[in-house]
Amino acid sequence: MAQTLTGRVWREQPQRYRMIANKDTETGEIYFPPRLVAPGNLDATFEEVQLSGSGKVVTFTIIRVAPTPYADLAPYALAVVETEDGVRLTCQLTDLDVDDVKIGMPVQFEFRKLYDDNEASVIYYGYKAVQV
Amino acid sequence: MRDVAVIGIGMTKFGELWERSYRDLFVEAAKGAMKDAGVDNLDSMYIGCMSGGLFVGQEHIGSLMADYLGVAPIPATRVESACASGGTAIRSAWIEVASGLSDVVLAGGVEKMTDVDGGMATYALATAADAEYEGFHGATFPGLYAMLAHAHMDKYGTTSEMMAHVAVKNHANGSLNPNAQFPAKITVDGVLNSTMVADPLHILDCSPVTDGAAAAILAPVDLAKSMGLPIIKILGVGMATDTLALHARKEITHLGAVATATKRALDLAGVSINDIDFCEVHDCFTIAEIAVLEAMGVYEPGKAGPASMAGETARDGKFPVNPSGGLKSKGHPVGATGVAQIVELVKQLRGTAENGRQLAKANRALAQNMGGSGGSSVVSILEAM
Numbered sequence: 001m002a003q004t005l006t007g008r009v010w011r012e013q014p015q016r017y018r019m020i021a022n023k024d025t026e027t028g029e030i031y032f033p034p035r036l037v038a039p040g041n042l043d044a045t046f047e048e049v050q051l052s053g054s055g056k057v058v059t060f061t062i063i064r065v066a067p068t069p070y071a072d073l074a075p076y077a078l079a080v081v082e083t084e085d086g087v088r089l090t091c092q093l094t095d096l097d098v099d100d101v102k103i104g105m106p107v108q109f110e111f112r113k114l115y116d117d118n119e120a121s122v123i124y125y126g127y128k129a130v131q132v
Numbered sequence: 133m134r135d136v137a138v139i140g141i142g143m144t145k146f147g148e149l150w151e152r153s154y155r156d157l158f159v160e161a162a163k164g165a166m167k168d169a170g171v172d173n174l175d176s177m178y179i180g181c182m183s184g185g186l187f188v189g190q191e192h193i194g195s196l197m198a199d200y201l202g203v204a205p206i207p208a209t210r211v212e213s214a215c216a217s218g219g220t221a222i223r224s225a226w227i228e229v230a231s232g233l234s235d236v237v238l239a240g241g242v243e244k245m246t247d248v249d250g251g252m253a254t255y256a257l258a259t260a261a262d263a264e265y266e267g268f269h270g271a272t273f274p275g276l277y278a279m280l281a282h283a284h285m286d287k288y289g290t291t292s293e294m295m296a297h298v299a300v301k302n303h304a305n306g307s308l309n310p311n312a313q314f315p316a317k318i319t320v321d322g323v324l325n326s327t328m329v330a331d332p333l334h335i336l337d338c339s340p341v342t343d344g345a346a347a348a349i350l351a352p353v354d355l356a357k358s359m360g361l362p363i364i365k366i367l368g369v370g371m372a373t374d375t376l377a378l379h380a381r382k383e384i385t386h387l388g389a390v391a392t393a394t395k396r397a398l399d400l401a402g403v404s405i406n407d408i409d410f411c412e413v414h415d416c417f418t419i420a421e422i423a424v425l426e427a428m429g430v431y432e433p434g435k436a437g438p439a440s441m442a443g444e445t446a447r448d449g450k451f452p453v454n455p456s457g458g459l460k461s462k463g464h465p466v467g468a469t470g471v472a473q474i475v476e477l478v479k480q481l482r483g484t485a486e487n488g489r490q491l492a493k494a495n496r497a498l499a500q501n502m503g504g505s506g507g508s509s510v511v512s513i514l515e516a517m
Contacts, residue, residue, distance in 0.1 A: 033264070033265065058379075058384065059279040059280070059283040059286070060282060061279050061282060061331055061332075062328075062330065062331040063330050064328050064329055065254070065274065065330070066270065067270065067272055068251035068252070068254070069270075070270040078269065078271055078279070079279070088380060089265065089379055090271055090377065091269050092269055103282065103286050114268070114269070126269070
């Protein structure tokens with residue numbers, strides 16, 4: 001089903017492996033994933049930045065009915081996390097009891113296996129967050 | 133721009149319709165709308181469809197449906213804005229008639245969702261979110277709205293019981309709709325004790341997976357008058373977009389695209405939200421109905437949950453919401469939903485809603501259709517002339 005070609009996986013590696021974002025040199029706004037233009041400014045210029053490795057839970061859920069690639073992992077906690085640089089992203093929370101997750105909980109990011117696609121023999125890695 | 137009216141409506145029953153194909157669903161709804169309007173020709177057609185490719189392995193919907201409706205060689209265009217595809221078809225048809233380019237245009241919507249298993253349906257629906265930055269990490273649609281719900285509970289004190297009241301009210305309305313997929317009445321305890329899908333959303337907080345189609349025929353008001361048809365005028369249509377990813381919004385509980393689309397539609401119509409008698413809104417999840425009513429300005433942020441619990445949005449309340457049963461009870465064939473909302477508005481505005489669900493006051497109404505977790509929204513305002 002979720003057939004993913006290796007080119008598509010490889011393109012996202014800077015974001016998934018090292019959380020590379022970009023920063024508008026004029027406004028200081030940080031975008032993750034990086035953007036080619038800033039909202040309302042086609043001529044914006046950017047510099048590459050790496051996101052802070054920690055943040056806090058803005059909101060969360062516990063996924064009990066999972067999509068096929070994550071069926072064996074359910075129930076798992078999924079959250080919107082705001083990094084210390086003010087960037088928000090969606091990721092799984094791991095190494096915790098899902099009933100302990102709270103809004104405002106401090107977390108830090110770790111490099112983890114996400115899932116594998118047996119059909120394409122590709123293992124997908126990326127960021128997950130753990131409780132500090 | 134010319135004034136535009138809806139002169140005909142049609143829809144299939146919504147449900148798990150294993151005996152009927154994708155093309156048959158669309159043709160049944162479109163034929164019904166053409167018969168209702170008394171037209172046997174169309175100038176053009178727009179078809180809202182979220183994912184023929186993933187649900188039935190079929191693209192090139194415009195050609196397929198024009199062929200099987202027997203109206204080729206008219207121009208026929210498939211439009212897509214996830215679950216707001218139907219509303220987008222209405223908007224496209226409205227623009228084409230208003231511009232003077234065409235006179236009789238069909239806006240339809242169709243989705244055939246039960247030819248695939250649950251895992252594939254979940255995957256197909258999740259493509260309406262950011263595939264690389266939400267779906268990849270295991271987000272599902274119930275999961276995204278569940279995160280919106282948790283944020284809403286945290287910020288405003290909204291409760292699971294308030295959300296359950298939305299489901300109970302919509303099923304009570306749907307029990308009177310002959311086309312509804314799940315017409316059974318439910319209770320607040322029943323919702324709260326149903327299986328948890330994505331905390332805090334239970335299965336009975338969620339709209340179902342549905343097969344179905346709906347269609348509406350749009351024409352200039354002047355032509356409708358000359359045909360002697362009841363005039364249901366389109367006062368305005370507004371569409372807006374927002375960030376695709378839920379996490380990218382400054383305020384997670386605020387559906388910005390809904391607010392902007394509503395303002396655009398109201399401005400075109402020259403009326404305020406207080407001038408609307410009732411509405412159909414995109415209750416894909418119970419929390420969605422609450423957040424939408426707040427974004428549209430019907431209620432202040434945080435007030436729609438208590439109002440729902442107090443019965444204000446029931447058919448006999450001061451602002452009836454989803455008299456059709458909504459997506460929750462009527463069913464949610466994603467591409468068809470926005471058009472089915474217009475079908476209900478027209479029935480109510482004509483005074484012909486079935487089984488005693490006709491509202492006492494129905495002169496001006498609003499339909500709000502939404503894509504993804506709020507990445508797009510289309511709002512239409514109709515009035516009986």
